[in-house]
Amino acid sequence: MRAGGANSARLTARSVIPLVVVVVFLATLPLWVDDYWVRVWTGVAMWAGLAASWNIIGGYAGYISFGHVAFFGIGAYATAILMQPGLDWNFFLTLPVGAVVAGVFAFIVGWPTLRLRGAYFAIATWALAEALAQLVNTVDFTGGSFGLSTPGNAETGFFYYAMLIASALIYLIIFAVFERSRFGYKVKAVRDNEAAAQSLGINTTSVKLQAFVMSAALPAVLGGINAYWITFINPQSVLAGDITDQMVVMALVGGLGHLWGPAIGATVLYLSSTWLNAHFGSSTGYIAMIGALLALIVLFLPDGLVGLMPRARNMRLVRQMLRLPDRRADPGPDPDTSRERS
């Protein structure tokens, strides 16, 4: 995508048209579907944003976080607590607070663990989420296991647009930071070869830590909107491990380390889980299903659904994740590939 000249212009034209179609579809949605489907698509927007946030640390930085629900829950509780009668904060003012608290938590966890092997990081984030859920269950100001209610009086359309805009901003931030900036190259360099990146003068721990803090602050915003939307939160609804599981699976199913991968994965999986719930009414079966899906994706389709699309031949990130030995050895049917190289 960085290649200059006419090639880049054609690439842009080809990627802009589907983008415009998607944007028009999403922006006008509440005008021509009923409330049920608006709510479903609010969920799609939320999960697309969550999966994309996870993708920052999991896909771009190459560290798997198994505790991302902690940051979603922190955002939800920040909004709920600050909106309680007596404090009565404005809803929009509570969102940055959640993001900052989540970022601080991420810093505390990431600082000792991000310099270690990936497994330690995965364990530490997972332990954080489990411990946080149990702590929230116990202490008073979170309402314990009973939870908190928020003064929910806005309408369906408001939440749809709030969630959609928040998610769109997340994608915009990720695009700007990871596809178009020096910082993005640093993160990917650390992911692909940490020793080499370090020898080039990149402070690898600091780069990873910044990526992780970002990856934690963004879902907190979505958590805050979610708390206001569902009007009632408790540890089972906003700190459950399944939420992390879904973020991981959605990002992996869509395409790890790819900008649109998480959005594709979230749309496909959220719509199918809605369908499953409507027809079978079982949510535990869904956990088994996404578990099996996760294992199968890792085994057979490590670059996710994005890898199935012919255009993906140009996707540099997917190639890197796969570590294809030599691009020239890969006789792609797409002539763009060869031109881009020269």
Next chain:
Amino acid sequence: MVRVTMQLLIQTIIDGLLVGGLYVAISIGFSLAFGVLDVVDFAVGEWVMLGAFMGVASRAWFGIDPIAFLPAVFVIFALIGFLVAPLIYRVRTSRYARPALMALAFTFGIAMFARGTMMTAVGFDPRTVDTDLVSGTLMIGGLHLPWLRLAGFLFAILSTALFMGFLFFTRTGLAVRATAQNKRNASLMGIDVKRLSAIVYAIYAGMTAMAGVLIGTIYSFTAQVGPEYSLLAFFVVVMAGLGSVGGVLVAGLFLGMLQALVTVYIGADYTLAIVFGVLFLILLVSPQGVLRRGLAA
């Protein structure tokens, strides 16, 4: 008054040590599977959960006492483990950019699959494993030692001893230790690393499931209990240093004690939070594990 307080303290510590033995039994195979496969198995708690349900099934379906059924549990889960291990090995040695993390995600998927399937199959009711073979309480100097917990502790010590014997006094054990130290050199010496990791994973799955049956006789459990035991196993292994077998013994007993003390003196609700806090401090102070010595140093 002082006497009563002291007695409570000693009782708590002994309770903790007895449970800690079971944590050792869960973690020791887990630690070695890590050493050989180089994958942190997120399914460890699910083996405990599945083992506990197998204990329930042995009584309900076959009418056999769960304790007597332990060898069969070992064989069943060793077989399952033997079939799963090649898949993990395949992911771990694949050409993806970060095979270690992909393998992590793979075991996470297996864990979710096991949990979701069991939750769908048996629901959310808490269960316990009932046994008639072991019952009653041993009284020594005013201390209560339930035979069930003693049996669990003895099992843990015995299986750990057998495992150590296997590691240090057999040729296969030598191969396992060599592989844990350096896979490349080990395979140059003619060790079939793939087959070996399948064997180690099989032993690990079998041992963990047996420990699951014994845990089920002491604590009630549901299909959702897996992640909690995974977390405890992680604690032990991180404290011992990933891949170190000797440290697991100390760390497991320490965890049992810590848990018992927190439960009695602070409150059961804070156990996980404090366990996590200690885990965090360990990672902060000594990332390679406090007790790292021995096997894969």
